[in-house]
Amino acid sequence: xxxxxxxxxxxxxxxxxxxxxxxxxxxxxxxxxxxxxxxxxxxxxxxxxxxxxxxxxxxxxxxxxxxxxxxxxxxxxxxxxxxxxxxxxxxxxxxxxxxxxxxxxxxxxxxxxxxxxxxxxxxxxxxxxxxxxxxxxxxxxxxxxxxxxxxxxxxxxxxxxxxxxxxxxxxxxxxxxxxxxxxxxxxxxxxxxxxxxxxxxxxxxxxxxxxxxxxxxxxxxxxxxxxxxxxxxxxxxxxxxxxxxxxxxxxxxxxxxxxxxxxxxxxxxxxxxxxxxxxxxxxxxxxxxxxxxxxxxxxxxxxxxxxxxxxxxxxxxxxxxxxxxxxxxxxxxxxxxxxxxxxxxxxxxxxxxxxxxxxxxxxxxxxxxxxxxxxxxxxxxxxxxxxxxxxxxxxxxxxxxxxxxxxxxxxxxxxxxxxxxxxxxxxxxxxxxxxxxxxxxxxx
Ligand SMILES: Nc1nc2c(ncn2[C@@H]2O[C@H](COP(=O)(O)OP(=O)(O)OP(=O)(O)O)[C@@H](O)[C@H]2O)c(=O)[nH]1
Numbered sequence: 001x002x003x004x005x006x007x008x009x010x011x012x013x014x015x016x017x018x019x020x021x022x023x024x025x026x027x028x029x030x031x032x033x034x035x036x037x038x039x040x041x042x043x044x045x046x047x048x049x050x051x052x053x054x055x056x057x058x059x060x061x062x063x064x065x066x067x068x069x070x071x072x073x074x075x076x077x078x079x080x081x082x083x084x085x086x087x088x089x090x091x092x093x094x095x096x097x098x099x100x101x102x103x104x105x106x107x108x109x110x111x112x113x114x115x116x117x118x119x120x121x122x123x124x125x126x127x128x129x130x131x132x133x134x135x136x137x138x139x140x141x142x143x144x145x146x147x148x149x150x151x152x153x154x155x156x157x158x159x160x161x162x163x164x165x166x167x168x169x170x171x172x173x174x175x176x177x178x179x180x181x182x183x184x185x186x187x188x189x190x191x192x193x194x195x196x197x198x199x200x201x202x203x204x205x206x207x208x209x210x211x212x213x214x215x216x217x218x219x220x221x222x223x224x225x226x227x228x229x230x231x232x233x234x235x236x237x238x239x240x241x242x243x244x245x246x247x248x249x250x251x252x253x254x255x256x257x258x259x260x261x262x263x264x265x266x267x268x269x270x271x272x273x274x275x276x277x278x279x280x281x282x283x284x285x286x287x288x289x290x291x292x293x294x295x296x297x298x299x300x301x302x303x304x305x306x307x308x309x310x311x312x313x314x315x316x317x318x319x320x321x322x323x324x325x326x327x328x329x330x331x332x333x334x335x336x337x338x339x340x341x342x343x344x345x346x347x348x349x350x351x352x353x354x355x356x357x358x359x360x361x362x363x364x365x366x367x368x369x370x371x372x373x374x375x376x377x378x379x380x381x382x383x384x385x386x387x388x389x390x391x392x393x394x395x396x397x398x399x400x401x402x403x404x405x406x407x408x409x410x411x412x413x414x415x416x417x418x419x420x421x422x423x424x425x426x427x428x429x430x431x432x433x434x435x436x437x438x439x440x441x442x443x444x
Pocket of ligand 1: 010011012013014015016017018019097098175176177178179204205206207321323339340341344345346
């Protein structure tokens with residue numbers, strides 16, 4: 001029996017990982033997972049592992065490259081076939097990176113070698129209600145948003161990607177409804193229904209969706225309806241499968257920088273042919289297509305809690321997404337995950353630094369993770385952030401982050417004396433809103 005597959009899409013920071021974590025906790029099914037992250041720091045894989053019992057299970061498969069074209073086409077098919085041979089699970093969920101178009105991923109399950117083993121059941125798109133509203137529902141008129149295509153520099157707005165993801169799905173999960181009013185939420189739903197009349201719509205907060213709503217849906221039944229869902233038709237008909245390339249006349253030619261994150265190993269695996277078929281190579285890589293830049297910020301010196309909080313309340317406009325682990329002075333035990341998307345930044349305690357455990361437990365953890373980088377004085381404590389921007393001077397942001405690090409004098413000071421609103425207990429979250437410039441602490 002072919003294993004059903006659900007592809008999970010949604011723009012950067014829409015709430016895909018949050019939804020997945022909830023799904024893994026609440027579903028009775030054994031779920032196999034593929035996560036594909038943008039950037040060199042594979043934060044989603046880290047987070048999913050931290051929050052589930054799967055930390056030792058290879059059901060979680062991390063493709064560490066945001067370039068769908070190169071990383072996914074060959075690696076994905078190969079990896080999911082291997083996964084099916086080696087592990088037992090009832091359902092496969094593939095989380096697309098936030099700059100991934102669903103179509104190239106879906107194609108792997110409809111045409112590629114994985115097609116016989118797996119059965120693509122549905123495509124689910126998570127929408128950030130706040131951002132969707134601000135971007136598409138601001139005018140009083142009922143104008144339906146349309147795909148704009150590339151500008152004079154050949155770059156497409158991120159809004160195009162959102163619209164494509166909305167058009168190419170069977171289920172729309174309208175997330176972050178806590179950040180909109182009821183009226184705003186209803187208008188978001190109305191616009192989504194106009195854009196994609198065939199998809200079911202669920203409104204939610206923190207990705208809470210009934211697992212049966214997500215995984216049990218037979219949205220596509222060719223035999224019964226005689227007509228496939230729009231996205232399947234697009235895949236079946238090669239002539240329309242690449243309509244997103246039409247009018248996209250910027251240079252897709254050779255010699256361009258694929259925007260690969262550091263550490264991507266093109267030669268991984270024998271006979272690796274990059275997995276390209278001719279279809280995958282005649283469009284630009286998503287990073288380039290949407291003008292996305294990715295960088296990693298890594299420092300082994302803690303942030304000053306007040307300066308760091310001030311920066312979080314005043315992040316530059318071009319920053320689309322930031323996430324990763326932070327080391328904040330005064331929180332020597334807590335590994336704090338920072339996540340910025342849209343207008344909010346959250347700081348959440350998601351674990352403990354290994355260096356804060358007893359010598360015996362440190363030893364156990366370290367022997368289990370031989371690759372873990374260890375500083376003589378500070379152990380595993382460090383800040384490791386993926387920064388994803390569009391029209392962003394990443395160098396300037398890096399300088400501002402560096403200004404938040406403790407100075408040499410502060411390194412010798414009493415860190416507990418600093419004013420500090422960073423969370424302390426496991427799962428405690430502090431949220432900084434860019435609009436309100438206010439800080440709230442809550443427990444989820
Ligand atoms: N206020 C609010 N925040 C949310 C909600 N759902 C998720 N978040 C927060 O939004 C941020 C991004 O959520 P993720 O689940 O990591 O988003 P994602 O789509 O997986 O992000 P990428 O993998 O980077 O594309 C996190 O800080 C979440 O805690 C929600 O319903 N309301």
